[in-house]
Amino acid sequence: ILTMLSSASLAAPGTGVRIAAADKEPGNWLAHGRNYGEERYSPLDQVNDDNVDKLGLAWNFKYPLDRVVEATPIVVDGVLYTTGAYSMVFALDAKTGEPLWEYDPKVWRGYQGRGCCDAANRGVAVWNGKVYLGVYDGRLEALDASTGELQWSVNTLIDAERNYTISGAPRVVNGKVIIGNGGAEFGVRGYITAYDAETGKQAWRFFTVPGDPAKGDETETITMIRKTWHGDQYWKQGGGGTVWDHMAYDPELNLLYIGVGNGSFWNYGLRSEGKGDNLFVSSIVAINPDTGDYVWHYQTTPGDAWDYTATQHIIVATLPIDGKPRRVVMQAPKNGFFYVLDAASGKFISAGKFGEVTWAKGIDPETGRPIVDREVADYWTNNEPKTVFPGSQGAHNWPPMSFNRDTGLVYIPQQVTMEYYAPLESPDAVQTGVPNLGLEIPVVPETLDAIDELAQVYRGNLVAWDPVRQEVRWKQPYEHIHNSGTLSTAGNLVFQGTADGRVMAYAADDGERLWQQPVSSGVVAGPITYAVDDEQYVAFNVGWGGAFPITFGMLAYRAGVVPDSRLYVFKLGGKAPLPPVQRREIQPPSPPPVTADAETLAEGADLYNRHCGVCHGLSALSSNIIPDLRYLAPEKHAEFLPIVYGIRSHKGMPPFGNILEQDKVEVIHQYIIKRSHDWREEL
Ligand code: PQQ
Numbered sequence: 249i250l251t252m253l254s255s256a257s258l259a260a261p262g263t264g265v266r267i268a269a270a271d272k273e274p275g276n277w278l279a280h281g282r283n284y285g286e287e288r289y290s291p292l293d294q295v296n297d298d299n300v301d302k303l304g305l306a307w308n309f310k311y312p313l314d315r316v317v318e319a320t321p322i323v324v325d326g327v328l329y330t331t332g333a334y335s336m337v338f339a340l341d342a343k344t345g346e347p348l349w350e351y352d353p354k355v356w357r358g359y360q361g362r363g364c365c366d367a368a369n370r371g372v373a374v375w376n377g378k379v380y381l382g383v384y385d386g387r388l389e390a391l392d393a394s395t396g397e398l399q400w401s402v403n404t405l406i407d408a409e410r411n412y413t414i415s416g417a418p419r420v421v422n423g424k425v426i427i428g429n430g431g432a433e434f435g436v437r438g439y440i441t442a443y444d445a446e447t448g449k450q451a452w453r454f455f456t457v458p459g460d461p462a463k464g465d466e467t468e469t470i471t472m473i474r475k476t477w478h479g480d481q482y483w484k485q486g487g488g489g490t491v492w493d494h495m496a497y498d499p500e501l502n503l504l505y506i507g508v509g510n511g512s513f514w515n516y517g518l519r520s521e522g523k524g525d526n527l528f529v530s531s532i533v534a535i536n537p538d539t540g541d542y543v544w545h546y547q548t549t550p551g552d553a554w555d556y557t558a559t560q561h562i563i564v565a566t567l568p569i570d571g572k573p574r575r576v577v578m579q580a581p582k583n584g585f586f587y588v589l590d591a592a593s594g595k596f597i598s599a600g601k602f603g604e605v606t607w608a609k610g611i612d613p614e615t616g617r618p619i620v621d622r623e624v625a626d627y628w629t630n631n632e633p634k635t636v637f638p639g640s641q642g643a644h645n646w647p648p649m650s651f652n653r654d655t656g657l658v659y660i661p662q663q664v665t666m667e668y669y670a671p672l673e674s675p676d677a678v679q680t681g682v683p684n685l686g687l688e689i690p691v692v693p694e695t696l697d698a699i700d701e702l703a704q705v706y707r708g709n710l711v712a713w714d715p716v717r718q719e720v721r722w723k724q725p726y727e728h729i730h731n732s733g734t735l736s737t738a739g740n741l742v743f744q745g746t747a748d749g750r751v752m753a754y755a756a757d758d759g760e761r762l763w764q765q766p767v768s769s770g771v772v773a774g775p776i777t778y779a780v781d782d783e784q785y786v787a788f789n790v791g792w793g794g795a796f797p798i799t800f801g802m803l804a805y806r807a808g809v810v811p812d813s814r815l816y817v818f819k820l821g822g823k824a825p826l827p828p829v830q831r832r833e834i835q836p837p838s839p840p841p842v843t844a845d846a847e848t849l850a851e852g853a854d855l856y857n858r859h860c861g862v863c864h865g866l867s868a869l870s871s872n873i874i875p876d877l878r879y880l881a882p883e884k885h886a887e888f889l890p891i892v893y894g895i896r897s898h899k900g901m902p903p904f905g906n907i908l909e910q911d912k913v914e915v916i917h918q919y920i921i922k923r924s925h926d927w928r929e930e931l
Pocket residue numbers: 318364365366368413414415416429430431432433490492509510555557640641645646793794795796
């Protein structure tokens with residue numbers, strides 16, 4: 249590949265030849281995972297285990313919205329590109345933080361009602377003088393990297409009626425920009441599309457699950473995978489299999505690896521009559537990036553019934569396997585097993601449990617298939633609810649891991665989660681703005697004592713995993729789950745941020761904690777490091793939010809911080825003043841009186857959890873990133889119906905006029921008032 253491109257293209261920012269040779273310019277962070285294999289390992293070592301405690305703030309950038317920040321920044325030749333909520337892009341001077349330009353794709357804020365997991369964006373790609381952005385409402389856009397001016401914009405969605413969103417970062421391979429989407433909680437058909445990076449013209453599209461059989465199979469691959477599905481609900485519901493987050497690329501093998509998500513419905517009984525593997529749900533699929541042709545797949549959770557997405561971070565690297573260097577693909581998907589596969593063939597090499605797992609007893613080393621514990625995990629055959637570890641938040645979610653070439657370890661933001669899977673007996677129709685899992689909406693207990701008890705289970709760890717021996721080398725415990733992605737460096741360091749608002753550094757080899765600094769919000773994004781004028785910087789995007797933080801508000805991190813989203817950039821001896829950290833002071837609310845009876849309130853709980861809980865917090869236990877409805881002001885109570893019907897949709901409150909009749913809105917309102925009283929009494 250190096251010889252194919254002229255030296256002139258080396259001068260252009262972010263071209264493929266530069267990404268493929270990323271180690272030649274360690275000062276830059278050219279692609280999402282730094283290099284195409286997405287190792288998130290930096291060869292920079294000016295900051296190291298001897299001096300990391302001298303890190304101080306170099307500069308910080310305040311985002312205009314104090315909302316979720318999941319972006320991994322890209323740094324090309326002294327310019328840093330990052331994104332905030334609703335897919336807004338910011339170009340900053342990487343040395344000083346001075347804003348160079350910003351771009352707002354002007355997503356209609358009410359579109360948030362069509363997303364499962366907050367208005368998050370995981371960052372841009374940069375290639376040949378352009379910045380590429382996946383927009384929350386389904387657009388893919390190219391901007392001029394030096395001015396932020398829009399170059400082209402395409403609609404990537406196949407069906408505007410279905411709830412597709414984009415949260416993931418595009419990848420650019422061999423002159424094509426590749427993007428997937430999310431929506432499998434609402435009933436969509438997953439796919440990725442490749443566009444010409446210069447013109448935006450569509451090059452190919454790869455569907456991950458079969459569609460309506462009456463329309464014919466698009467490819468032989470679709471005919472092959474259709475044999476693994478049963479009944480007719482799957483294609484009516486879309487089937488799922490969204491590629492909402494990670495992809496990786498191997499320039500030597502010229503293979504693109506995509507991580508495929510859960511099925512629609514989650515309920516395997518309703519989705520596929522409880523039969524078949526349901527390809528390519530919960531799989532890693534290798535694709536030829538030039539043609540979009542299928543090459544191989546490995547399914548981590550055949551017939552997934554628990555939302556065990558395999559969209560998690562994919563790393564392509566070389567490991568010593570049986571004493572010989574071998575090109576491998578590694579992943580720690582939601583299901584709790586760490587996988588090592590052959591990168592060329594997809595052949596299963598090994599797996600090990602990196603988290604709390606009850607759904608499977610292990611992985612059969614011959615077949616590479618899980619040994620499912622039906623007693624524990626099968627809720628669909630007899631329609632019996634089951635409590636299973638991990639739950640739908642996974643033993644690892646999207647925050648990226650990192651692979652340190654020196655220690656040979658992978659640093660995983662691991663977590664303990666569980667879920668009570670209570671099946672519905674018949675499918676509801678897909679309805680815009682309503683999650684459609686084929687299961688009851690997960691229940692979060694309403695009392696603080698019960699929440700505290702549950703919070704004892706939901707713990708996180710930074711796990712240093714030996715991928716060759718498939719075992720833990722060391723771990724560092726956290727009191728909360730949903731901690732940030734990790735970065736590993738040649739300075740024998742691992743960096744990670746935490747749910748409770750700290751950024752930390754550990755020794756990569758033995759896990760000793762070497763540095764910590766409180767910051768102004770919870771941290772979820774993957775940190776990066778880069779250098780300008782021979783000085784090394786470490787950058788953390790800070791901004792609490794995402795699926796778990798908003799939906800499981802108080803379980804997530806009860807004390808919370810006053811939301812304050814910023815990019816923090818540190819360097820040795822940095823002296824910039826730290827932004828103040830404001831902890832949230834919990835005050836009793838002053839709600840109006842409850843007028844409904846107990847039966848109405850019970851109906852209100854169900855309606856609230858189904859329609860409002862995803863954003864405002866299940867059981868009205870909010871983490872206050874999206875308004876905490878227990879604290880509604882009197883004028884908001886007075887306008888409750890118009891607000892639910894859309895007068896604040898420009899602020900992000902989706903209109904529910906087509907979904908909820910007036911009397912149902914009143915029932916929900918009563919439930920919120922009741923929860924406000926409950927809370928007042930508990931404080
Ligand atoms: N997004 C987050 C987040 O940003 O915190 C967490 C999750 C998503 C999940 O746990 C998901 O299962 C999930 N699923 C889909 C999907 O099935 O299409 C999409 C997304 C998303 O786009 O962010 C998430």
